[in-house]
Amino acid sequence: MSVYIAAAAYADVEMHDGGFLARELRRADDFIRYGALAILALQRRLPGKTGQFEDHCGLFLGTAHGPMTTTFRVLDQMLAEDPVSPTLFSQSLFNAAAGQLAQIFRLLGPAFTVTDFAFPFFQSLQQACCALESGAVSTCLVLQVESYSPLLVDAGSKDDPAAAPLPPGACALLLAGRPASSKSWHIDKFRLNLQQASPHTLLHEHESMTINDATYHRGSLGNCRQLIDCIVSSKISGLDVRLQAEYGEVELRLSL
Amino acid sequence: MGICCGAGSRLESVWKSLLDHQVCCTQPQENFFPPHQSSPLFTVQEDNPLAVINSLWRTQLQQQPLRDINRTTALALLAATQALEQSQIGASEIRRKRLGIVVGTTVGCTFHNEDYYLAWKTGQDQDVGRVLAYIDSNIAARLHAILGTSGPRAVVTSACTSATDAIGLAHLWLENDLCDVALAGGCDEISRFACHGFSSLKLLSPAPCRPFDRDRQGLNIGEGAGILVMESTGHAAARGGRVLGKVLGYGCASDAYHPTAPHPQGLGLQRAVVQALAAAGISLDDIAYINAHGTGTRTNDLAELTALQHLGLTADNPAIIQSSKGLTGHTLGAAGGIEAVITLQSLHSQYAPGTTGCTHPDPDLPLPVLTENDGCTLHGCRALNLSLAFGGGNSALVLEASA
Numbered sequence: 249m250s251v252y253i254a255a256a257a258y259a260d261v262e263m264h265d266g267g268f269l270a271r272e273l274r275r276a277d278d279f280i281r282y283g284a285l286a287i288l289a290l291q292r293r294l295p296g297k298t299g300q301f302e303d304h305c306g307l308f309l310g311t312a313h314g315p316m317t318t319t320f321r322v323l324d325q326m327l328a329e330d331p332v333s334p335t336l337f338s339q340s341l342f343n344a345a346a347g348q349l350a351q352i353f354r355l356l357g358p359a360f361t362v363t364d365f366a367f368p369f370f371q372s373l374q375q376a377c378c379a380l381e382s383g384a385v386s387t388c389l390v391l392q393v394e395s396y397s398p399l400l401v402d403a404g405s406k407d408d409p410a411a412a413p414l415p416p417g418a419c420a421l422l423l424a425g426r427p428a429s430s431k432s433w434h435i436d437k438f439r440l441n442l443q444q445a446s447p448h449t450l451l452h453e454h455e456s457m458t459i460n461d462a463t464y465h466r467g468s469l470g471n472c473r474q475l476i477d478c479i480v481s482s483k484i485s486g487l488d489v490r491l492q493a494e495y496g497e498v499e500l501r502l503s504l
Numbered sequence: 505m506g507i508c509c510g511a512g513s514r515l516e517s518v519w520k521s522l523l524d525h526q527v528c529c530t531q532p533q534e535n536f537f538p539p540h541q542s543s544p545l546f547t548v549q550e551d552n553p554l555a556v557i558n559s560l561w562r563t564q565l566q567q568q569p570l571r572d573i574n575r576t577t578a579l580a581l582l583a584a585t586q587a588l589e590q591s592q593i594g595a596s597e598i599r600r601k602r603l604g605i606v607v608g609t610t611v612g613c614t615f616h617n618e619d620y621y622l623a624w625k626t627g628q629d630q631d632v633g634r635v636l637a638y639i640d641s642n643i644a645a646r647l648h649a650i651l652g653t654s655g656p657r658a659v660v661t662s663a664c665t666s667a668t669d670a671i672g673l674a675h676l677w678l679e680n681d682l683c684d685v686a687l688a689g690g691c692d693e694i695s696r697f698a699c700h701g702f703s704s705l706k707l708l709s710p711a712p713c714r715p716f717d718r719d720r721q722g723l724n725i726g727e728g729a730g731i732l733v734m735e736s737t738g739h740a741a742a743r744g745g746r747v748l749g750k751v752l753g754y755g756c757a758s759d760a761y762h763p764t765a766p767h768p769q770g771l772g773l774q775r776a777v778v779q780a781l782a783a784a785g786i787s788l789d790d791i792a793y794i795n796a797h798g799t800g801t802r803t804n805d806l807a808e809l810t811a812l813q814h815l816g817l818t819a820d821n822p823a824i825i826q827s828s829k830g831l832t833g834h835t836l837g838a839a840g841g842i843e844a845v846i847t848l849q850s851l852h853s854q855y856a857p858g859t860t861g862c863t864h865p866d867p868d869l870p871l872p873v874l875t876e877n878d879g880c881t882l883h884g885c886r887a888l889n890l891s892l893a894f895g896g897g898n899s900a901l902v903l904e905a906s907a
Contacts, residue, residue: 314614322700324625326696326700327622331704332700332701339763340701342661343895343897347758347894347896348763348895351761354760357758358756359758360660360756363661364642364644375658378677384754384755399635407635442657447636
């Protein structure tokens with residue numbers, strides 16, 4: 249496998265763009281906003297600070313729940329028998345974020361959205377690796393974006409009152425078929441195995457992640473953020489990552 | 505290959521409808537559209553798609569995961585079992601394989617249960633089971649459970665290119681040895697949500713749609729599924745299976761232009777077609793038939809044909825341009841799958857049915873299209889299958905019929 253990680257970053261609810269994307273995001277929902285902020289943060293970490301992605305850069309966005317809050321805003325209008333806002337409807341489509349992110353960052357390659365409650369980030373990583381290895385793209389962004397609607401948070405707490413709400417946000421990696429710098433991580437091994445699982449496990453994202461000797465239980469997006477922290481700040485030359493859940497397992501080995 | 509849509513619930517009936525231009529659209533239920541607005545719907549005739557699954561396959565399905573499946577998954581299952589039946593890969597054999605399942609959908613991934621949402625919003629106590637049922641409804645995962653199979657899965661939710669992308673992705677999975685066999689395509693059911701949404705965009709035709717016609721008024725929404733059984737050449741040879749066709753190339757590119765409108769020159773589509781043709785190692789001159797996205801909106805029709813013109817296609821090229829949506833409606837995430845099946849059937853029959861509803865082509869179109877009464881013989885075995893999506897997605901498949 250010849251896939252390298254050129255940059256990594258994430259965005260959370262606290263993050264702001266400093267006005268940099270004010271125009272582009274003026275009508276965007278949170279789902280699009282989180283994705284844009286994660287890519288912006290990643291762009292600022294690109295070697296050479298050119299701030300530009302290659303023309304045919306692809307975008308593979310994974311999500312468990314998509315823009316659910318926007319779906320409900322459309323339902324609000326339908327139930328009130330008000331005219332549906334075309335902007336809201338178009339943003340309620342699961343690929344609206346990928347399309348708008350492609351427009352904002354001028355990504356002219358494939359812009360895919362894959363939806364699964366199990367390991368959505370790693371599912372998009374799998375598709376991105378396939379696209380890179382087939383030569384369909386030479387660079388691509390891998391994202392997970394979640395905005396977790398209040399309805400979902402309520403359902404989670406009713407299903408398990410002890411469960412902590414999952415934090416919304418977005419995680420992003422930039423993959424390339426060749427190293428962007430001497431500090432590029434190489435993906436030595438990546439294996440994703442998905443299983444059938446109970447909806448309770450999927451709703452609460454009960455998954456554990458081990459990176460070298462440390463174990464984390466932070467839900468899907470939280471675990472990805474932890475992984476990105478390790479990728480960005482690790483002082484060692486290898487990361488052995490293993491995620492395990494009722495819904496499957498992920499094995500990822502990275503080396504500098 | 506398997507198919508169900510407004511034109512029929514099996515390949516034979518769909519093909520007959522295409523040849524006869526037998527439009528079977530229905531009037532929507534009350535409240536499906538906003539007041540004073542309406543548009544015909546292309547629905548699959550079976551209220552219960554599971555009832556028409558081949559009886560041999562029906563006995564092989566896992567019963568517990570079949571309970572409470574939503575209509576989108578039922579349509580996918582109907583098409584998937586038809587495709588498996590035609591491939592002659594039996595249930596026990598498919599369970600021994602690494603089966604990749606990759607399906608595209610638009611409606612099938614969203615939670616838009618109005619009763620539950622209204623109850624939640626007004627503070628009434630609700631059964632969380634509705635949310636859990638939604639979490640349990642991932643189409644690819646559910647199909648694996650029903651078929652009793654294992655292997656990689658993905659649900660592609662790239663709006664109207666979803667199914668074309670799903671087939672492209674399955675092609676990449678097979679190339680990368682992620683699976684032995686793949687079920688790939690798309691599925692979608694009609695929803696009040698989509699009807700209101702498309703109505704807000706003023707894209708719906710109040711009459712049956714007429715792709716490429718000068719008097720077209722927009723698109724109609726449809727439902728259905730189109731699924732292919734895909735395998736590597738080596739795998740097909742080893743089992744001695746009949747090969748209907750090949751995916752020679754796949755391309756996908758973004759317009760990066762507008763949230764809902766295609767680029768006027770179809771720049772993303774041009775890049776997707778170039779990529780697909782390059783992967784196939786052929787040129788546009790080698791294409792006999794183009795199954796266009798052809799929704800029946802002016803912006804789509806013009807962008808699509810302008811893109812093909814900019815790629816060098818002229819009236820002198822052998823490629824025949826046609827749209828199937830006059831008979832299927834726009835089936836959203838299922839469209840690319842349904843049209844891949846129709847494309848392969850057209851290549852096998854060496855015949856392209858005319859574009860239902862197109863009697864007087866729009867004079868502004870830069871290229872000639874096949875009108876309703878001009879169905880014609882194809883001279884070649886390769887075709888392009890095109891899909892465009894909201895968000896500026898564009899996808900192209902190069903398909904070849906096997907002898």
